[in-house]
């Protein structure tokens with residue numbers, strides 16, 4: 489995972505916190521967009537990443553609150569477990 493020092497300032501927002509605060513970020517590939525060696529990706533702040541591991545499905549996931557923001561993030565996780 490490559491870490492970029494700055495968040496893109498082109499209007500795109502982090503899907504977790506719904507801001508484009510200029511903090512370190514990484515690019516996450518959008519499922520289903522890979523074509524050959526290219527794919528579409530979205531920037532996500534490094535400090536917004538909070539992955540869960542599902543051993544049954546063998547996937548890493550991050551639950552997102554609709555509309556972004558992370559103030560209710562822990563509540564969302566508790567509801568879904």
Ligand SMILES: [Zn+2]
Pocket residue numbers: 502503504505506507532533536
């Ligand atoms: Zn964020």
